Structures are given as structure tokens and as C-alpha cells.
Amino acid sequence: MRRAYFKNNWIAALVVAPQLMIIFVFFYWPTSQALYWAFTLEQPWGGGNEWVGFENFRTILNDGRYWDSVWVSCVYAFFTTALAMGMSLILALFADRQLRGYRFFRVGMIWPYAIAAPAVGLAFRFIFNPSAGVASYLNLAFPGVWDPILNGDHAMAMIVFAGAWKQVAYNFIFFLAALQSIPRSLLEAGAIDGARVLRRMLDIQLPLLAPTFFFVLVINITDSFTDSFGIVDTMTGGGPARATNLMVYKIYEDGFRGLDYSGAAAQSIILMVLVVALTVFQFRFIERKVHYS
Amino acid sequence: MSDITIRDVRKSYAGTEVVHGVNLDIRHGEFIVMLGPSGCGKSTLLRMIAGLEEITSGEVQIGDRVVNRLEPRERNCAMVFQNYALYPHMTVANNIGYALKVAGMKKAERLEKVAAVAQTVGLGEFLDRKPGQLSGGQRQRVAMARAIIREPGVFLFDEPLSNLDAKLRVQMRHEIRRIHNRIGATSVFVTHDQVEGMTLADRLVIMNRGTIEQVGTPQEVYDRPASTYVAGFIGSPAMNFLPATLAEGPVLWLATGERVDLRGVMEMPRGLAPRAMLQLGLRPERLRIGPVGSGAMDVRFEFAEELGSGRLYHLRHEDVPVTVVSETKQTLREGEPVGLTLLPGAVHLFYGETGRRIETTLRSSVNERVSA
Structure with a gap:
């Protein structure tokens, strides 16, 4: 690839300045603040911070509730990702078949991504409300079968549904684009070779989707760790009995409700390290390994 | 199978x-x-x-x-x-x-x-x-x-x-x-x-x-x-086409007013309307170049392409290009008038309007110059 070099460095600086400003204000500044708080302890009535080293991290990592939250986050990430990817893959495979009305569905499938997480949360809260929502009919037929307000597993299932539903749209776009970049003649060759639709999907389309699949996988996992706040906040508030107290939500609760800035900051540093690790993993190993041509 | x-x-x-x-x-x-x-x-x-x-x-x-x-x-x-x-x-x-x-x-x-x-x-x-x-x-x-x-x-x-x-x-x-x-x-x-x-x-x-x-x-x-479509598609170089009008029997008038007599070359089918518009198709590899007035029509030499085994001659009949492929190598001057001799199988006739072939009977004897 050829690179263009600017002779006048100040022009280059001027051009990138707005972007740098934005990144600085919304990323580096808060991150450095969090980093500072993570290694200090705020005095109870204000008036300065005290350097405590890794004390905050030690406290958190020795806290059983924190590990509960990690576990709950992993469960949420796993099921949301699996459900969102499975659903979007199936939808994309069928949209790609260009069956009747696929144009309408193609657009329809992308819409959910344009809806803010809290709105999704609110909508699903109504849908899954055990006594008033759509799910109440289920309870009418089988009393007590669905109760996300009291049952932790049900609450988890509920936010998984909502999170996955929102993520499907994003995945769908990527899967559909990847499917459409597979030459038609490959599928035709498969058809001539005797493979039926399902067999062609398994033997030809899915393997060729692998690079996209792993990209979407990492994005989904990352997303379900970091971007689940809106859904949890509107749907369960982390309950019942912390059954849906995901890591991001716990950071918010400890920080803004419990006013434990230092503890919350340390947690967010841990979460950040986790996401960075995932991203590095994505670029270092997966991107390089899955390639054809 | x-x-x-x-x-x-x-x-x-x-x-x-x-x-x-x-x-x-x-x-x-x-x-x-x-x-x-x-x-x-x-x-x-x-x-x-x-x-x-x-x-x-x-x-x-x-x-x-x-x-x-x-x-x-x-x-x-x-x-x-x-x-x-x-x-x-x-x-x-x-x-x-x-x-x-x-x-x-x-x-x-x-x-x-x-x-x-x-x-x-x-x-x-x-x-x-x-x-x-x-x-x-x-x-x-x-x-x-x-x-x-x-x-x-x-x-x-x-x-x-x-x-x-x-x-x-x-x-x-x-x-x-x-x-x-x-x-x-x-x-x-x-x-x-x-x-x-x-x-x-x-x-x-x-x-x-x-x-x-x-x-x-x-x-x-x-x-x-x-x-004419098939004729132009099959064969390399492509067949030459000259618009013509039927005079009588196997005698044509070219668009340029020149008379081409094919009496020695082929029999025309009966039932063709006089003055019918035709396309005269000539296979480049069944044409030979001779002295002026020696062939069925006269053309002007433009340039030649060397093929090694023979030559591809680019000629012009008024403003219609005519190509000839021949093993004989002749040196000609640009603009020089030459005669075009038709070998058996050189001539194909098509209806001017539809482009469909007119079935003709081939004469076995090589054409001789009948008119110009």
C-alpha cells in the first residue's frame, strides 16, 4: 500500500485534531480518571485521594459477589452471543436465498439495530411481564411457569432474549454481506454436485463465512460485556437477588449507588483489560488463521 | 449417455x-x-x-x-x-x-x-x-x-x-x-x-x-x-459483404453500379424477383488477386498483413472493405487497382432484407472472366 506523507506537519495535526479531541475527551480522559481512582481511595467526606496501590483490586477479587457478577456476565455473554449469532445466521441464510419478499425482510431485519438499548429493554419488559405482558397468557395457561421478577433464571433468560434480539440486526448485516460475497457459481456447482440446500449451507456457505463468523463472535462477546447496561437497567435492575447483576451494571451500582468510586473504577479497569484481551485475541490469532484464496 | x-x-x-x-x-x-x-x-x-x-x-x-x-x-x-x-x-x-x-x-x-x-x-x-x-x-x-x-x-x-x-x-x-x-x-x-x-x-x-x-x-x-450473421461469424477472417441488386439470372449490379456476372460460377434459383436487393458474400480465402480486369470485379489495394504462411490483403471496392487471404505473396502499391478472381465456394448470396441465404447451385468449373 502506498502512503501519502504530509510535508507540513501542522496541517496534518489540524486535520486530525477534531478526532483526537473527541477521543481524548470521551476515552482517554475518563480512562485515566478511572485508572487514577482505581489505585486511590477517596476520603469518605471528600477532600483528596489517598494512594493505596492494588488495595482496591485485592478487595474486589476477594469479594464473592464480584465473582458472582463475573459468572453471571459470562452466562449472559455466552447465551446472548449464541442466540444472536444463531438467529442472525439462519435469517441471513434465508434472506440470501432470495425467497419471496426477501427485500422487505432484509430491511426489516436491520431495524432493531437502530433502537436504543433502554427502549429495547422497556419493550421486552412489557412483553415478558408475568402478569400484564404477552407472557401473562403463558402464566394463565400454566400458573407460575414464568416469573422473571422472582426467578433469577427467568430474569436472565429475559435479558438474554432482549440483548440477543438487539444484536441480531448487527450480525445479520455482516452475515448477509459475507454470504452475498460468496460467488453464486460455487453454490450452483454444489447444486450440480448433488448437494441440497441444507448441505450446501453446511459444506460451502458456512466454511466460507468463517472469517466473518469469528469477527462477529468477538464483537458479540465484547458487546455483551460492555453494552448490556441499558437492558439490565430497564428490565431487571440487576435483580432478583443479583441474578442479573452483570459486571457493567455492578460497576454502575457500586459507583453511583454505593458511591464507591474506587471500587467501581477498579472493576471497570478489569473489564477494560478483558475487552482489550479479547480484541487482541481477535486480531492476533483468528484474523490470521481463517483465510482462503 | x-x-x-x-x-x-x-x-x-x-x-x-x-x-x-x-x-x-x-x-x-x-x-x-x-x-x-x-x-x-x-x-x-x-x-x-x-x-x-x-x-x-x-x-x-x-x-x-x-x-x-x-x-x-x-x-x-x-x-x-x-x-x-x-x-x-x-x-x-x-x-x-x-x-x-x-x-x-x-x-x-x-x-x-x-x-x-x-x-x-x-x-x-x-x-x-x-x-x-x-x-x-x-x-x-x-x-x-x-x-x-x-x-x-x-x-x-x-x-x-x-x-x-x-x-x-x-x-x-x-x-x-x-x-x-x-x-x-x-x-x-x-x-x-x-x-x-x-x-x-x-x-x-x-x-x-x-x-x-x-x-x-x-x-x-x-x-x-x-x-449473413452466420457467414460473418464463422470463418476467419470474416466474410466480405457487398450490397447488390439482382439483374437477371446470375448477374448482379453492385451498389457502385458495377456489373458482376456469376454465370460461370453458379445457377440462381428460380423465382427471385428482378431488382431484388441482395448481399453478395465473398469468402476471403476463396478469392485471388490478379491483374486489373482479369477477375469478376476490380478493387483497389490498400495494405497487406504478413501471416508467415501467406498474406492478408486489405482491399477496397469503392468504400466497402474487402479482405483476401492467399498463400501467394504479391507486392502491390497502395491504391493500385487489381482484379478479383473467384474460386469455387467464394460466392454466397443472401437476401438483402432478411439476411437469409439464397440457395444456389455451384458450377464445378472455375470461373472465368465474363465481364467487368
């Missing part, structure tokens, strides 16, 4: 008809080449036989079954695609053996067959490679092997050689013919290259704008082209 019958097959895309009622009978073990420019419907017709394209109306029969409603896999056809369409994530061996795997053949048996077929197309040592690691010619061979291994009743080729360089193209052409002769399956080969068509085909199907212009052996099509 199967024969293929195509009856009044039409194809429309969103209301626009692109194949207009094609009829064709393909015999057992025959090598058919469908020839035509891009957009003439030849690939569409091939894909309708394969089952990759729905048949809008009409009937395609393979063997004794009407296949209109059958899936591609039920038609017993193998196909070689223009871009080869190899599965990029599979090894050569898996590419070749995929059809057998889908059919549920045992692995040991399958690998044995793959190895055997790979050997016949010279791919024995490449079985573990991926298509991306192969050259164009090798990919072509994989595509061939993938078709051969299924022992299909029908081989379909969709411009399989157009992505190869000239030398490789000739080599693969021979290979395809050799494979056809050995296996004996019915083959349908689509191309826009008339040389490929002439050299490969048992019978040529020449298509234009969604209809068949002519069906016949390469020799028939060359000797008696059914229309």
Missing part, C-alpha cells in the same frame, strides 16, 4: 424474453457447441439444461425424462463453469470428490476414485493443495476432474476456456475433445470463440439474440451459412 431434446424453450426475465422458442435435438454422445456473442442466450440455454435457471415455457428432455421440474442433482449433468467455481476451502481431492461424498460413497472408495481421475487429468501430485495455490490451467483441470468423476450422462461447459491464455486454451481444447472421445458422454459446450466451436464440435448451434440461426456440422455451417 443421454440425448437431449429441447422443445420451444423460452426464457423471460421480468417480462423481457431473452430466449425465444428454441428447438434442438442433441443425439447420444454428441459434442454440441453453442456459439454466439455475449447476450445471445447460449449460456441461459445451457443453464436451463443444467437446472440452474427456471424454464419459462417449453420443455427440456434428458434421456426419456422431461426435466423441467427436476432439481439439478436429479438431471445427471456435470458442469464446468467459466470461473471454475472450485470450493476455495477444500483441497483438490475434496473438490473432485465432493459429488461422491454427497452421494454417500465410502471414504476409501472415494479417495481411490479421486486419485484415479486426478491421474488422468495430470493432477496426481496436487491432491492436497487448495485451489488458491494452483495455476489457471491446473484449476481448469480440477474443474474437469470434478465433472468427470461423476460419470454423468451429460457434460455441460460454460465458456470453460475463456480465462486461459492462448496457448493453454488450445491445449485444454484438445484435452476436452480427448476426454469426450474416451468417455463418450453427450457434451454441450458454450463459447463465443468461433475457432473453439469449429474445432471441437460435432455439430454447431449458432445463436443470435435468443434464437438459433443455424445448426449443422462445422463444415456445413462454413460451406452453406444460413444467414
Whole structure:
């Protein structure tokens, strides 16, 4: 690839300045603040911070509730990702078949991504409300079968549904684009070779989707760790009995409700390290390994 | 081995008809080449036989079954695609053996067959490679092997050689013919290259704008082209055309007012209206250059191209270009007037309006100058 070099460095600086400003204000500044708080302890009535080293991290990592939250986050990430990817893959495979009305569905499938997480949360809260929502009919037929307000597993299932539903749209776009970049003649060759639709999907389309699949996988996992706040906040508030107290939500609760800035900051540093690790993993190993041509 | 019958097959895309009622009978073990420019419907017709394209109306029969409603896999056809369409994530061996795997053949048996077929197309040592690691010619061979291994009743080729360089193209052409002769399956080969068509085909199907212009052996099509379209398409260099009017018997008036007497060359059919508009077609390789006034008409010399074995002469009759291919090498000056002598088989006549051929009877004697 050829690179263009600017002779006048100040022009280059001027051009990138707005972007740098934005990144600085919304990323580096808060991150450095969090980093500072993570290694200090705020005095109870204000008036300065005290350097405590890794004390905050030690406290958190020795806290059983924190590990509960990690576990709950992993469960949420796993099921949301699996459900969102499975659903979007199936939808994309069928949209790609260009069956009747696929144009309408193609657009329809992308819409959910344009809806803010809290709105999704609110909508699903109504849908899954055990006594008033759509799910109440289920309870009418089988009393007590669905109760996300009291049952932790049900609450988890509920936010998984909502999170996955929102993520499907994003995945769908990527899967559909990847499917459409597979030459038609490959599928035709498969058809001539005797493979039926399902067999062609398994033997030809899915393997060729692998690079996209792993990209979407990492994005989904990352997303379900970091971007689940809106859904949890509107749907369960982390309950019942912390059954849906995901890591991001716990950071918010400890920080803004419990006013434990230092503890919350340390947690967010841990979460950040986790996401960075995932991203590095994505670029270092997966991107390089899955390639054809 | 199967024969293929195509009856009044039409194809429309969103209301626009692109194949207009094609009829064709393909015999057992025959090598058919469908020839035509891009957009003439030849690939569409091939894909309708394969089952990759729905048949809008009409009937395609393979063997004794009407296949209109059958899936591609039920038609017993193998196909070689223009871009080869190899599965990029599979090894050569898996590419070749995929059809057998889908059919549920045992692995040991399958690998044995793959190895055997790979050997016949010279791919024995490449079985573990991926298509991306192969050259164009090798990919072509994989595509061939993938078709051969299924022992299909029908081989379909969709411009399989157009992505190869000239030398490789000739080599693969021979290979395809050799494979056809050995296996004996019915083959349908689509191309826009008339040389490929002439050299490969048992019978040529020449298509234009969604209809068949002519069906016949390469020799028939060359000797008696059914229309100006076919005449201009088949043969290299292309046939020369001069607009003319019928005077009387085999005597024509050229558009330039010159009289061409073909009495010594051919008999005209009866029933042609006097003053009928015609196209006089002249095969470049059946023309000879002589002194002015020595031939059927006079033309001016423009320039010549050296072919090594002979020369390609570019001449001009008023403003109509005329080409002549000859082994005799003459040195001529630019603008020099020369006479054009017609050898047997040089002259083809077509109706001016429809472009259809006028059937004439050839005189065996070489023409002599009758008039100018």
C-alpha cells in the first residue's frame, strides 16, 4: 500500500485534531480518571485521594459477589452471543436465498439495530411481564411457569432474549454481506454436485463465512460485556437477588449507588483489560488463521 | 449417455424474453457447441439444461425424462463453469470428490476414485493443495476432474476456456475433445470463440439474440451459412459483404453500379424477383488477386498483413472493405487497382432484407472472366 506523507506537519495535526479531541475527551480522559481512582481511595467526606496501590483490586477479587457478577456476565455473554449469532445466521441464510419478499425482510431485519438499548429493554419488559405482558397468557395457561421478577433464571433468560434480539440486526448485516460475497457459481456447482440446500449451507456457505463468523463472535462477546447496561437497567435492575447483576451494571451500582468510586473504577479497569484481551485475541490469532484464496 | 431434446424453450426475465422458442435435438454422445456473442442466450440455454435457471415455457428432455421440474442433482449433468467455481476451502481431492461424498460413497472408495481421475487429468501430485495455490490451467483441470468423476450422462461447459491464455486454451481444447472421445458422454459446450466451436464440435448451434440461426456440422455451417450473421461469424477472417441488386439470372449490379456476372460460377434459383436487393458474400480465402480486369470485379489495394504462411490483403471496392487471404505473396502499391478472381465456394448470396441465404447451385468449373 502506498502512503501519502504530509510535508507540513501542522496541517496534518489540524486535520486530525477534531478526532483526537473527541477521543481524548470521551476515552482517554475518563480512562485515566478511572485508572487514577482505581489505585486511590477517596476520603469518605471528600477532600483528596489517598494512594493505596492494588488495595482496591485485592478487595474486589476477594469479594464473592464480584465473582458472582463475573459468572453471571459470562452466562449472559455466552447465551446472548449464541442466540444472536444463531438467529442472525439462519435469517441471513434465508434472506440470501432470495425467497419471496426477501427485500422487505432484509430491511426489516436491520431495524432493531437502530433502537436504543433502554427502549429495547422497556419493550421486552412489557412483553415478558408475568402478569400484564404477552407472557401473562403463558402464566394463565400454566400458573407460575414464568416469573422473571422472582426467578433469577427467568430474569436472565429475559435479558438474554432482549440483548440477543438487539444484536441480531448487527450480525445479520455482516452475515448477509459475507454470504452475498460468496460467488453464486460455487453454490450452483454444489447444486450440480448433488448437494441440497441444507448441505450446501453446511459444506460451502458456512466454511466460507468463517472469517466473518469469528469477527462477529468477538464483537458479540465484547458487546455483551460492555453494552448490556441499558437492558439490565430497564428490565431487571440487576435483580432478583443479583441474578442479573452483570459486571457493567455492578460497576454502575457500586459507583453511583454505593458511591464507591474506587471500587467501581477498579472493576471497570478489569473489564477494560478483558475487552482489550479479547480484541487482541481477535486480531492476533483468528484474523490470521481463517483465510482462503 | 443421454440425448437431449429441447422443445420451444423460452426464457423471460421480468417480462423481457431473452430466449425465444428454441428447438434442438442433441443425439447420444454428441459434442454440441453453442456459439454466439455475449447476450445471445447460449449460456441461459445451457443453464436451463443444467437446472440452474427456471424454464419459462417449453420443455427440456434428458434421456426419456422431461426435466423441467427436476432439481439439478436429479438431471445427471456435470458442469464446468467459466470461473471454475472450485470450493476455495477444500483441497483438490475434496473438490473432485465432493459429488461422491454427497452421494454417500465410502471414504476409501472415494479417495481411490479421486486419485484415479486426478491421474488422468495430470493432477496426481496436487491432491492436497487448495485451489488458491494452483495455476489457471491446473484449476481448469480440477474443474474437469470434478465433472468427470461423476460419470454423468451429460457434460455441460460454460465458456470453460475463456480465462486461459492462448496457448493453454488450445491445449485444454484438445484435452476436452480427448476426454469426450474416451468417455463418450453427450457434451454441450458454450463459447463465443468461433475457432473453439469449429474445432471441437460435432455439430454447431449458432445463436443470435435468443434464437438459433443455424445448426449443422462445422463444415456445413462454413460451406452453406444460413444467414449473413452466420457467414460473418464463422470463418476467419470474416466474410466480405457487398450490397447488390439482382439483374437477371446470375448477374448482379453492385451498389457502385458495377456489373458482376456469376454465370460461370453458379445457377440462381428460380423465382427471385428482378431488382431484388441482395448481399453478395465473398469468402476471403476463396478469392485471388490478379491483374486489373482479369477477375469478376476490380478493387483497389490498400495494405497487406504478413501471416508467415501467406498474406492478408486489405482491399477496397469503392468504400466497402474487402479482405483476401492467399498463400501467394504479391507486392502491390497502395491504391493500385487489381482484379478479383473467384474460386469455387467464394460466392454466397443472401437476401438483402432478411439476411437469409439464397440457395444456389455451384458450377464445378472455375470461373472465368465474363465481364467487368
